[in-house]
Amino acid sequence: MTAGTSAGQRTTAPSTDAYRLDLDGLRGVAIALVVIFHVFVGRVSGGVDVFLLLSGYFFLGSQLRYASRPDASLNPWWPLWRVIRRLVPALAVVLTATVLAVLLVTRQLITPELARQVTASIGYVLNWELIGQDAAYAAASVDASPLQHLWSMSVQGQFYVFAIGFGLVLTWLARTRDLSADDLRRIAGPALIAVTVVSFLWAARHGLVGTPGSYYSSFSRAWELTLGGVLALYQHKLRLPRWSAPLGVALIALTGVVVSETFVFPGPVALLPVSGAVLVILSGRRNAASRALTSPFSLWLGNIAYSLYLWHWPLLIVLTALTGREKPPVVLGIAVIAASLLLADLTFRHVESPLRQHRRRPTVTDHPVDEARASLDEIPGRARALGGIGISALVAGLLTVQPGYAALADNAADESLDPDHYPGAMAQFGADSPHAPARPEPAVAAGIFPAPGRDSCLVFLDEPTNLYPAELGGDEDCIYGDTTAERTVVIAGGSHAEPWTEPLDVLGREHGFRVVPFLRQECPIVLGAHYGVSPECETWAEGAVEHIIELDPDVVVSTSTRPLELAGLGPDIVPLGYEEFWAELDRNEITFLGLRDNPWTLNGDLEPADANYCLLDLGPDSVDECATRREFVYADADPAEGVLSGYEFATAVDTSDWFCGPVLCPPVIGNITVYRDQNHISNAFATSTAPLLWERLEPLLTGHTTRPENSVASRR
Template sequence: MERSEGVRADIQGLRAVAVGVVLVYHVAPSLLPGGFVGVDAFFVISGFLITSHLLAHPPATGRDLATFWSRRIRRLLPASVLVLATTLVASRLIAPDTAWDNTARQARAAGLYVVNWLLAHDAVDYLAAENKPTPVQHFWSLSVEEQFYAVWPILILLLVAAARRTRLPPMLLVTTGLGVVVAASLTYSIVETATDPAAAYFITPTRIWELGIGGLVALACAPRVLGRPDAVRTPPRPIALALGWAGIAAIALSVVTYSGSTPFPGWQALLPVLGTAAVIAAHPTRTSTSTRTGTGTDPLGRLLALRPVQWLGDVSYSVYLWHWPLVVLLPYLSGGTLGNLDRLVIIVTTLVLAALTKRFVEDPFRRPGWARPLRRPYLLGATLMALVVLLASAQSLEVDHRQHLAQQQLAAALATAGPCFGAAALTPGRTCPTTTYDHIVPAPADAPDDKSDAYADVGGKNCWAYTPTFPEQHCVFGDADATTRIALVGNSHAGQWLPALQALAKAHHWRIDTFLASRCASADVRQVLDTDQHSSACESWVRRTVAAVTAAKPDLVVMTNRISVPAAGHTLSDSGAAYRQGYAQVMKAWADAGLRVLALHDTPAPGQQIPDCVATHSDDTSACDGKPSDWIPDDPVTDAVRDVASPRVRSADLDDHICSATVCRAVTGGVITYFDGSHLTATYARTLAPYLDVAMQRLLRG
């Protein structure tokens, strides 16, 4: 989102278009479902402006590079740090404490311009991907640009130096070098988007080509490039007019036809990227004022040059910075959803803050006085980045302190658990008092980490098979030398039962072997995951797991899954029959091998982040409760057990120990029931152990 030395009205107009569609997309996604492509337009614009500047005055020394980077510091850091610092403070005051740690973590990464890599890591983590967006998440695109600014001038310096050394034409060598980078990045983007789309959206290698396309346009059109005469190169007027309108049409088409389900970036990003490049190459505001042809004006150029459009382009950087924190934080004050009045407040407040930031922050730091001496911008940048890191770290320390106290409270609650603790509170005829917010365990901010030991961040082990290949992961819990062995098989809704099994293993001296995969259900059916490669890997994992469990010969297989993706050829809502058949095939294979199988009915799923809801409604946590008919899923596993018709295969439904006949509670017996939108907390799962024990003993004892 860089700004050029000499302002081109068409580029300012493009900036206005880009930030406008992003703003509308974030406040009202249904209006412009593909509005996220505005970021891609910004990438092209930045690539064009930066490359134009670098090739007009190619860097030849380390000082040249330092001067270039100092300009980026002055122009970009002050405003971004202002927004980051303000957002951290506002989040602490407005957002529930469940959001503090993730916001601080991402703000720290944003202050160091690496948050895109953190988001990529979280995106491929099934559980982390379900986290609510933080108010600093939009800094991912700024991180991509800053990383581009760090590498691109070095590449150009090397290419220009190579041209001088080899006496090859600089234009040829630079064009070839940049073209190779663009082609390599585009190829990688297409491949990575097809194989790992969650991470591909954020990482820098899949995005460099978009900025590079802008660089190639600069090579073709910008003035003073590598000694070219001081004049903008544009196509003949009729071609320029067609090119400009075609570019705007391409951007508009992607904005209205793309959506969150469009694999992106990949080849789909070519439409908005090439559309933006076409408008820049056409330079419509120049053709509209041309007097040499005498053929009139270009309406596109006139539109882009309108004063309101130019003003929005001028403040576009600050608009981008400010709008997203407002989108995320305002619902905490307005009741959880954005109404039309909220949307209007966001837009107006964003424009006001952007105008003030442009006037009092962006412009003053861009004045030449801040450029001398050369070390001054670097001291400024280091100070500003350190400020964000310190603020974020202070927030993380507070979260750590609260977690320590919450863990002590949880330990005390577990040690004194009575007849109304957790699932026991649902015992028919039992009357239990309501637990006040301060005595709920685990504390809402601690609940997202109250997961089973199958997760690496809790138990020190990684027991999950993940995309893209679903490699075999086998973990052992309980008594490794026990004579009674239990196999736990399924996806994350099987993993949530591990704490209950561990409690039983401790009591009965059992060994627990886990065969777990993220999202992939243990059913012999083609499951439609993010890519065909992921679906094929899931199929392979199911078949390999069936064979591995059969070879292990456990005394009992405990199997359960969440159906979160459709079966091939079906929608999610009508996939039940396909999963029923797939479950039956798996369980029949184990029964034929002489194994006993207990299939657990899938647990209720709220569909909302329960810890966040509880923290937000601390005065009345019942606001987070739901109806059994809404939360309890249709699970074909019980029908599949009947289809197998073997005395070795039985089903059990323990949902009546999670929901009563009339309500599913977010807090049951003083325990937060879920650590996210569908998975049981480890604490609550442990309270289900006695009921699971009954179902298991029936099969173990024949």
């Protein structure tokens, strides 16, 4: 160990010139660039990368300076409490305002994903939640989440916890090993440099353009933050000429202009704005650029930067949705910026600043609890306490959003719909449909999943390719209908086959057959050459067919068509790989019932569009306006009919009239909301088709394959 001073003689780490007010101004400029590019350009600017670097510079620098103090405390609560008081109040206010705005004026933004994002935001894990949701960072539009920008706050919060832990380790080493500030620098510096290099290499592993997962990942972003800590440690040895600062500001400003691809960040291209910030830091504060950054306006921007970042995006998305525009127009963008600046200033003055921890971080000789109690005898102290109680109440309320949405969805899923008022698909065949509000409500339909998904009987994308929850029908937890019946119906395929479990479950309990699911997310059953499913799906499908043949069911039910275009644009076709599955069943004398796939919803521009959002946006009387034209999704005749008619044990069911009239495929039929999302049907509507499905299934189960005359399904 190198020689050092005694504990009583240790000195703190050498200071930089003074507190860098110009870097506060730079932080404001960086966030201003973020706002401008979000609002007017529709892409990222590199400003967040600068913001993260400065966060690392200030926060890690403060932790390292504190660690070298001879009276530093090892209590982790105080730095964590300081961070909570700095970050949570403004976040809670903005999140609460956003949730209320969505509930009151833009219900089309309500989704189960958004409900989970609220919880993840207040828990500072939104970046990981977005990765789990496979959410790409979208430009401002009615389809973007009003909370997606908070991923960076989550990365920052996670880093603060790491930095506090790192600082406490250094504090412990200084106390137990009698280390000086220089000793701590020799330990901390190489460690931070190593993390920076490893994280940067990880961020760059995909080359110049990365992935959404890399964009949000704390591991990919860590280098920007730890590089700030490295600069805080070594800036006194790395001085650059004064002209470097204006060059650095120019690099930051130009990033959003010359870089158009979002997912180049935080890889090598992120060096452009980050290098600009490094140049500003290392050129000191005595230059023209730094003087401009300490102007009153720049410092004001720096003060409100955090709140400005919080406010601008939800305002932009909510107002865009409220005006019914697909993209925000310029006038709306100007209004958003003005409102964001005003709200940010008010939030800084009345939330951030009053509730922030202004006193220095406590040392072992301080008594912060006693001082806090004493402050309650004065009006400012009482006001802060009341403010803290208010923020705590907001946080508690926010934590109820996700379970509250789940409860609404569960209640809607359990709601028994009277067929006299909610005939659903039967309204297409003459059943009376009196005026009644659509059920389930379009706002909660997306949160109601078919039974196999709820019961872990649907195999998800990341699960093994040899997983079959209903192994040969032996696991009663994944058997539906009459679980004790001898007759067996298999429902097989991907998520588009899954909703048909609902009417089959009802029919099985009524008519005495069990329903065995062989379902995997995004995995229709294909054999041989196919249209391009994943290798995992291909392997799983081969195993599923083996299991089905061994089970020897009375009937196998699945979807028989798919849209020509991946986004749902028709006409519908029989994809390559489907027929070989049917042929294999036929060779084994297993009866197959092929259901023509439901239409996928499109807007007037033939782009994918969730009809429920349209209903929420335009109102319940806008069914026709939110409908998809039949000609855009369906061929004139069921394309599976000609194929399946060539097999002895196969039957095709043209379901198109279940979903569509002669011209339109509406999102509400017989007072039942048809869709769960853009391309999956709701449980309630699927269940309403039970009489239609039974007409086609009954002859197959009883051995009579002739279609009944004058059946309901043939009356059109």
